Amino acid sequence: xxxxxxxxxxxxxxxxxxxxxxxxxxxEKETLCLLGPSGCGxxxxxxxxxxxxxxxxxxxxxxxxxxxxxxxxxxxxxxxxQDYAIFPHLSVFENIAYGLRVRxxxxxxxxxxxHETAALVDVEGxxxxxxxxxxxxxxQRVAVGRSITLDPKLLLLDEPxxxxxxxxxxxMRAELGKLQxxxxxxxxxxxxxxxxxxTLADRIAxxxxxxxxxxxxxxxxxxxxxTLFVANFxxxxxxxxxxxxxxxxxxxxxxxxxxxxxxxxEFAETIRDRSKGKELVLGIxxxxxxxxxxxxxxxxxxxxVQLVEPVGAKSIYHLKISGLTVLAKDxxxxxxNVGVKVWATFNKDKLxxxxxxxxxxxx
Amino acid sequence: MVGLRLVDISKKxxxxxxxxxxxxxxxxxxxxxxxxxxxAGKTTLLKIIAGLIVPDEGKVYIGDQMVNAxxxxxxDVGMVFEVPPIYPNRTGFENVAFPLEIKKMxxxxxxxxxxxxxxxxxxxxxxxxxxTTYSGGELQRVALARVLVRKPRILLLDEPxxxxxxxIRExxxxxxxxxxxxxxxxxxxxxxxxxxxxAVGDRIAVINEGIIEQTGAxxxxxNSPKTVFAARFIGSPTxxxxxxxxxxxxxxxxxxxxxxxxxxxxxxxxIESEAMTSELLLGVRPEDITLLNSxxxxxxxxxxxxxxxxxxxxxxxxxxxxKVSLNSLAVKERVFxxxxxxxxxxxxxxxxVFHRKTGIAVA
Numbered sequence: 001x002x003x004x005x006x007x008x009x010x011x012x013x014x015x016x017x018x019x020x021x022x023x024x025x026x027x028e029k030e031t032l033c034l035l036g037p038s039g040c041g042x043x044x045x046x047x048x049x050x051x052x053x054x055x056x057x058x059x060x061x062x063x064x065x066x067x068x069x070x071x072x073x074x075x076x077x078x079x080x081x082q083d084y085a086i087f088p089h090l091s092v093f094e095n096i097a098y099g100l101r102v103r104x105x106x107x108x109x110x111x112x113x114x115h116e117t118a119a120l121v122d123v124e125g126x127x128x129x130x131x132x133x134x135x136x137x138x139x140q141r142v143a144v145g146r147s148i149t150l151d152p153k154l155l156l157l158d159e160p161x162x163x164x165x166x167x168x169x170x171x172m173r174a175e176l177g178k179l180q181x182x183x184x185x186x187x188x189x190x191x192x193x194x195x196x197x198x199t200l201a202d203r204i205a206x207x208x209x210x211x212x213x214x215x216x217x218x219x220x221x222x223x224x225x226x227t228l229f230v231a232n233f234x235x236x237x238x239x240x241x242x243x244x245x246x247x248x249x250x251x252x253x254x255x256x257x258x259x260x261x262x263x264x265x266e267f268a269e270t271i272r273d274r275s276k277g278k279e280l281v282l283g284i285x286x287x288x289x290x291x292x293x294x295x296x297x298x299x300x301x302x303x304x305v306q307l308v309e310p311v312g313a314k315s316i317y318h319l320k321i322s323g324l325t326v327l328a329k330d331x332x333x334x335x336x337n338v339g340v341k342v343w344a345t346f347n348k349d350k351l352x353x354x355x356x357x358x359x360x361x362x363x
Numbered sequence: 364m365v366g367l368r369l370v371d372i373s374k375k376x377x378x379x380x381x382x383x384x385x386x387x388x389x390x391x392x393x394x395x396x397x398x399x400x401x402x403a404g405k406t407t408l409l410k411i412i413a414g415l416i417v418p419d420e421g422k423v424y425i426g427d428q429m430v431n432a433x434x435x436x437x438x439d440v441g442m443v444f445e446v447p448p449i450y451p452n453r454t455g456f457e458n459v460a461f462p463l464e465i466k467k468m469x470x471x472x473x474x475x476x477x478x479x480x481x482x483x484x485x486x487x488x489x490x491x492x493x494x495t496t497y498s499g500g501e502l503q504r505v506a507l508a509r510v511l512v513r514k515p516r517i518l519l520l521d522e523p524x525x526x527x528x529x530x531i532r533e534x535x536x537x538x539x540x541x542x543x544x545x546x547x548x549x550x551x552x553x554x555x556x557x558x559x560x561x562a563v564g565d566r567i568a569v570i571n572e573g574i575i576e577q578t579g580a581x582x583x584x585x586n587s588p589k590t591v592f593a594a595r596f597i598g599s600p601t602x603x604x605x606x607x608x609x610x611x612x613x614x615x616x617x618x619x620x621x622x623x624x625x626x627x628x629x630x631x632x633x634i635e636s637e638a639m640t641s642e643l644l645l646g647v648r649p650e651d652i653t654l655l656n657s658x659x660x661x662x663x664x665x666x667x668x669x670x671x672x673x674x675x676x677x678x679x680x681x682x683x684x685x686k687v688s689l690n691s692l693a694v695k696e697r698v699f700x701x702x703x704x705x706x707x708x709x710x711x712x713x714x715x716v717f718h719r720k721t722g723i724a725v726a
Binding site for chain 1: 650675
């Protein structure tokens with residue numbers, strides 16, 4: 001049985017429809033991430049699940065039970081807030097014990113439960129330390145610990161890493177990932193950061209304007225985006241998107257955009273069957289455009305380097321190809337400086353094609 | 364020609380030493396990045412250049428002129444703050460024109476100058492609107508226009524991308540780099556994000572607790588970090604580090620991290636004579652670790668898959684080898700299971716070695 005079922009949720013604030021019609025479910029031990037830009041309805045959806053917001057219509061089931069009329073504290077849901085909301089003057093012990101004390105649990109039982117939880121989130125050594133003295137990763141572990149003392153059926157995390165600097169975020173992401181695996185509770189995670197979603201989630205629901213645009217495993221979302229919006233939102237740097245025309249005769253099929261053309265005869269049939277118009281958008285991720293100083297591949301396209309962004313093991317090359325800007329991500333080539341002519345090869349197995357009007361994927 | 368020079372700058376705030384004998388040389392028309400974690404002293408450094416903070420000790424030169432006694436308004440330095448002070452009740456035009464009005468420039472010249480800058484920053488359509496209608500990225504560009512309109516020789520940007528969404532950050536950083544080239548100005552840019560730093564910077568100074576750890580081009584910092592701090596700060600996922608000792612094993616020399624070791628026979632002498640100790644730290648970037656499904660004759664070590672993070676174009680796989688967790692990169696097509704047994708193999712020639720006590724790189 002799924003741990004969470006969200007069924008046709010809708011939420012209207014005055015004249016603004018924040019959530020239009022959202023349905024999904026989360027299985028045992030699974031982490032589902034609600035991902036989207038600000039204003040897409042992801043936080044409202046999370047608050048409805050938590051019971052902090054009443055949906056205009058629709059149903060929420062936790063562990064098979066309809067909870068629409070159940071108050072937040074009785075939904076058996078653990079919450080981890082943005083910035084963790086650790087009580088600064090209380091010790092780690094008291095922070096973790098908080099929910100148990102509110103429920104007036106006997107002292108001996110609190111003692112046992114806090115120690116059990118502390119062992120799980122690895123804060124046994126700092127139970128006496130006050131909240132204000134904690135480092136970031138300790139705060140994260142205490143916040144997660146506090147949210148699981150009442151054995152929730154479901155864990156909700158609201159952008160827990162959003163206000164943390166980049167380097168610490170990388171570390172906290174990995175720690176949160178390990179923690180999730182150990183705790184093994186079904187989790188819904190809200191973020192606007194696609195990398196956070198990719199690295200922490202089993203499945204991602206990409207939201208836009210109050211609707212789920214696509215839901216799937218991280219690989220599905222990354223490799224088989226069903227719409228232009230999803231393709232653009234996932235991945236950094238963003239997928240290259242080139243408006244082009246589909247030109248087809250008996251011999252070959254090409255995608256044309258000004259002086260740029262790409263032979264795609266092998267996909268001609270599929271495209272003809274699936275596209276409604278001739279106007280298409282070609283999509284290719286930067287890591288699927290490879291570079292060479294010499295023309296070794298006969299199909300390579302001439303390009304000029306406009307800008308180089310060294311970002312670690314690989315570099316991002318901004319290329320000018322027949323008047324278009326195309327990004328490539330490849331191993332650094334010391335010769336490929338700004339203004340230098342290079343040869344770009346598009347990996348055709350990784351091409352995406354979208355219908356320009358409907359913005360839906362056809363390849 | 365030297366654009367900007369800081370010599371032995373020290374600054375205290377109360378008892379806290381924010382900058383300690385900091386020296387920086389920034390070239391004319393260079394895009395120079397000051398990168399470091401929150402609290403490292405980045406903003407203080409920028410404010411000292413702008414003249415908004417007076418250093419306790421040290422000298423500031425712009426060109427050949429010592430400017431310690433020159434007031435901010437006469438330094439020909441523009442500064443854009445993290446939260447730009449834009450007047451909400453004035454239009455975009457009025458906001459951008461403001462610094463010129465203070466200078467009592469005539470209306471026609473003001474109009475001409477504002478429109479020129481607005482064109483370059485692509486904010487012409489925002490000039491008639493009030494800032495309350497702007498998105499975060501638009502607000503940032505208007506703030507930038509207001510500084511650029513004065514045509515300063517040096518432009519200081521304090522964490523200009525910090526409050527933008529991840530997706531907008533990616534495009535804005537490219538815009539800033541283009542702009543700096545087009546305007547031909549010296550730009551000093553601070554950030555806590557190492558990827559942003561290497562992507563935009565001609566050179567980067569990595570700063571930690573008021574001390575500059577290393578200054579260099581992005582590739583230099585990535586390939587040859589001079590301190591453990593710089594090694595950890597630059598690059599994501601972070602460089603793996605493990606305590607080790609230099610040890611002779613038969614006719615070979617290895618860096619022994621007890622759970623694994625790396626052959627450094629070729630450089631053993633250099634390491635020993637430079638470090639003067641066998642207490643060392645071993646550093647290996649994730650891309651320099653190969654994962655094998657079955658063991659080879661020598662130089663590979665058994666571990667188990669502890670965590671997998673999908674980065675889209677590749678996968679970060681964390682392997683537990685004894686007491687150490689090592690991050691490695693794998694192509695996304697390769698499938699791993701949690702707890703699966705794998706063998707790690709290091710690219711020995713790419714191993715970094717640091718003095719354990721001082722954190723300084725050796726041979």
